[in-house]
Amino acid sequence: MANTVTIKDLARILGISVSTVSRALKNHPDISVDTRNAVQELAKKMHYKPNAIALSLRQKKTKLIGIVIPQIIHHFFSCVISGIEKVANENGYNVVIFQSNEDYDREVSICQSIINSHIDGLLISMSKTTAKTDHFKELQEIGIPMVFFDRICGELNTDRVVVDDFQGALAAVRHLISVGCKRIAHLSAPQTLQIAQKRQLGYLEALKEARIPVDKELIIPCDNQNDALEVTRRLMSMPCPPDGIFAVNDLTAAGAMYAIHKMGYKIPEEIAVCGFTDGMVSTLTNPTLTTVEQHGDEIGEIATRLLLRRMSDEGTNLPTTTKVIKTNLVVRESTIGFQG
């Protein structure tokens, strides 16, 4: 940093004290108009920028918000980050990123490093492999304001933002039923994940509403594109194959569609497919994919607002809240035109 001009420089040049300069810069009433103008003019002329570090040291605020997530490359999380960054910036905060890579140990060491990087607040989505949560509890005891989103921590009493997975799945399967599907398969994720449970419950609820009996052979654990190829091939080779598929995420749906297509079946004429967004998948497939949209950026925005509120003076003693973000079904080509 070559020419970094400080408040001291201004004071020296103007022949006044640093305290006067400091006050003049923030329009303190004690300072005469003349002095104030002189200071502010010189400050502008010399491109004075207050030193953020010194400020941090003084008022114990870094204007930094931390984000702890499993994986940046997951489209959903990058959307969330985007939303966080937006709101944070609007409020004068910058965001620093910590990636756990779905690894518990890494998550713990991240929390350690967060403790002494003096971050003002924290937004967290837990790793898949996290069972113990002492590292989060420690952060809470230290008094770092935090908000969990999506992959929340049940053992901690904090603000939370979650997706309405149940309603989303319900709407999706209702839609499949409404276009005429009678045998709907569900490609599900491991039931250890809350989101997987809730989506499956939504699926079951929709069947129940429509008095469609549940066929356990149609509920298959399969949450990625590759496995979907094999699983779908098996599904479609059944004596009585499904005429609809609700996949736990879009990539799985895409895999299923690929397999179906390769076997010579037509989508959506012979079988309808519906996914659950986790990427910009749905407009890329052919046909385009009907899917449940979850608004990652909105989750990020709301979580950040919650955090900012919690970080403010008034927020310290507020009761914790849980915001549920609505999903919406986007109907595309993969389900309209079913002729089952």
Next chain:
Amino acid sequence: MANTVTIKDLARILGISVSTVSRALKNHPDISVDTRNAVQELAKKMHYKPNAIALSLRQKKTKLIGIVIPQIIHHFFSCVISGIEKVANENGYNVVIFQSNEDYDREVSICQSIINSHIDGLLISMSKTTAKTDHFKELQEIGIPMVFFDRICGELNTDRVVVDDFQGALAAVRHLISVGCKRIAHLSAPQTLQIAQKRQLGYLEALKEARIPVDKELIIPCDNQNDALEVTRRLMSMPCPPDGIFAVNDLTAAGAMYAIHKMGYKIPEEIAVCGFTDGMVSTLTNPTLTTVEQHGDEIGEIATRLLLRRMSDEGTNLPTTTKVIKTNLVVRESTIGFQG
């Protein structure tokens, strides 16, 4: 922060001076073994953590690396971030993210805010709409170490990490030619971006090699999925439509494929399509997309290493270097089987 213990506390408790404590903690040879042990034991017992902010103020280092990118949600960039975060953490740095949203004004204001957030170094990929680069020059004059990656700034003499766009495009178009394409269109990005220029040059070079005359009507600015629909429709309605398309990125290629398909043409039988990776697009399309792979995480890692070197004492006066990351062509269904 409830119980934050400082060096002063240790000093007071042990009845010695802060300077002795400070030295004892870093094994300064001046300090006797007894004192050192006493200090270090107490420090451990009381969970002493050095205050990062105070350290920053003292030695003008924040241990923070900034990333300026157009869009986090772009898969390519999230890969890069991931690589950056990895190497940064290995070296005790955290990363803070700034998103320009492809907006020049935003980019400028980001640079302003970076100036006084006292970041130790910067990794930048320019926005599409950036024509003037004074804001970057200002950062450079201030002396902030920086490395450009992917969307580099030609006017600035800095370290750079780029993808071998020319060779990648060359290989892609050579491939299209090798499968028999005679009229190859190029959907290109704004030529303000070097990557766009180079990919176009690769395209031109491949044509030249094969003595295929350049038809300017086949080179169309179009770098997103939506525009590709319209542009491709126009292309395919020409009296003599192309029999191959090289798109500047995968999303554009996907858009083109969609339009082509809707118009009743067969891919790859009647027209072959090739993209350039910027996401997990290529295995989702139907047919799957032949594309040029670029390794985002590797770019991030190398760029960060370059930056760390530049930030070190020895690095200050090194000549700038440009690292070129190789691409590789991945052939899939969209080009094999062309019967032009």
Next chain:
DNA sequence: AAAAACACTGCAAACGTTTGCGATAACGAT
């Protein structure tokens, strides 16, 4: 025995800023 070297520790300034409090002068009121 005096001088020099050594081992250990503390003082105080510095990083850039904010802020409580005291100081000064001018002014009007008594």
Next chain:
DNA sequence: ATCGTTATCGCAAACGTTTGCAGTGTTTTT
């Protein structure tokens, strides 16, 4: 002339740490 106000400003401490220098006391050297 004395007093209280008011307007304007500076001193100095504080945030937590590092570090050059000086100060002790002890040991070695000559």
